[in-house]
Amino acid sequence: MFEKKRSALIIGCGRLGGHIAEYLAEHGLRVTIMDEDPEAFRRLSESFGGLLLQGNGIDEAQLVRAGIENADLFIAATGDDSRNNLLAQIACRIYEVPTVFARFDDANFEKLVEDLPIRGIFPFTLSLAEFEKDFEFLFGEED
Amino acid sequence: MHIVIAGGYEQTDFLIENLKENGHKLTVINAHKEYCEKLSAHHDLPVFHGDPTRFYVLNEAGIEGADVLVSLSERDENNLAVCQFAKKCFHIPHTVCTVRNPKNVQLFQELGVGHVLSSTHMVAKFLTEAATIQDLVETLPLEDNRVNLFSVVLKGEEPCIGRNLIQMTLPGNTIIGCIIRANGAMVVPSGTDVLSAGDKLYILTAPGQQDLVLKALKE
Known part of the structure; x- marks a missing residue:
């Protein structure tokens, strides 16, 4: 699937960003991950071979230094919906990164990106769907 | 005109006074509870307490049909989100915001915000002109x-x-x-x-x- 060494840029090294970074590195991508807090990188395993950069990514110059111009994949995974919205739109509309993901706690943010080639990741919606599936499985037949 | 003022602090007071004098209909949305209480005590206008980057807050405030939305958050990314919600979901034709980072003036305009003002930018421009x-x-x-x-x-x-x-x-x-x-x-x-x-x-x-x-x- 990844014949050429593709590159991924991830902003936010929280649980989601960190796990995605490890996953992509294991799948042979060249990964760069950025976080404001250098402590956040501690959650990455020792064998993680990606590049770590300190910064919030809000400044375009930081994104350019992190290689956004040549990235094949961009993931906005900070804990802040507004910030992820801005980052994903910069990646998609200004730098035309071919594949862009953005994490949103508030599913309403999908409305802001639905016309754009930005894929939303909605942890809350996913958890709720999981719950509903289980609930239906356990109690669904009682109706 | 119906003007929505989302976020902001000191500038909001000045703006409200000014716009009210000129006979505009105003709606204020602000995340600071005490500030909202102060505003509603001093002015006869609808004040909604809540984070304007939340869709349901904008929805509760009934901003659909407003002519202009001004977003004055201190965080540039919040201003972008508020202006984009206003435009896309509430069909407000004119959006205005301030930005802290002067580089965001052009960026936000490219991302669809109608008018982007940066005070730093304006001071810099003024100084260049006056040189x-x-x-x-x-x-x-x-x-x-x-x-x-x-x-x-x-x-x-x-x-x-x-x-x-x-x-x-x-x-x-x-x-x-x-x-x-x-x-x-x-x-x-x-x-x-x-x-x-x-x-x-x-x-x-x-x-x-x-x-x-x-x-x-x-x-």
């Missing part, structure tokens, strides 16, 4: 802001020095009303009067054209 012209003394708005009167002192390096007024290309609706010479003499100029170093010019122009006039004096 070759010594003192930009003051601007006096007249006739409900339909005319501006302002004065500049020519340093001596401007290309317009030594030229007839008739040779200058000023923007439309602009006139040099009066020249105070370096020796204090007052001249109501005609086209044949020549500008010299140290002249103080009193200029009447349409609002928003001050930059153009300054540029014309420099070129």
Whole structure:
């Protein structure tokens, strides 16, 4: 699937960003991950071979230094919906990164990106769907 | 007009006073509870407490159908989200926001915000404009802001020095009303009067054209 060494840029090294970074590195991508807090990188395993950069990514110059111009994949995974919205739109509309993901706690943010080639990741919606599936499985037949 | 003011602190007070005096219908949304209480105690207008980056807060505030939304958050990314929600989900035709990072002026415009203002940007622009012209003394708005009167002192390096007024290309609706010479003499100029170093010019122009006039004096 990844014949050429593709590159991924991830902003936010929280649980989601960190796990995605490890996953992509294991799948042979060249990964760069950025976080404001250098402590956040501690959650990455020792064998993680990606590049770590300190910064919030809000400044375009930081994104350019992190290689956004040549990235094949961009993931906005900070804990802040507004910030992820801005980052994903910069990646998609200004730098035309071919594949862009953005994490949103508030599913309403999908409305802001639905016309754009930005894929939303909605942890809350996913958890709720999981719950509903289980609930239906356990109690669904009682109706 | 129906204007929504989302976020902001001190600037909000000033803006509310100003817009109310001009007879606009206002809706205020602010995340600071105490500030909301203060606002509703002082002004007779709808104040909604909540984070304006939340869709349901904007929805509760009933902003659909408003003409303008102004977003004054201290965080640039919040302003982008609020303006985009306003435009996309509540069909507000005009969105305005401030940004802290001057680089975001162009970026936010490209991302669909109608008007983006950066105070840092405006100060920087002003300083660049004023660089070759010594003192930009003051601007006096007249006739409900339909005319501006302002004065500049020519340093001596401007290309317009030594030229007839008739040779200058000023923007439309602009006139040099009066020249105070370096020796204090007052001249109501005609086209044949020549500008010299140290002249103080009193200029009447349409609002928003001050930059153009300054540029014309420099070129």
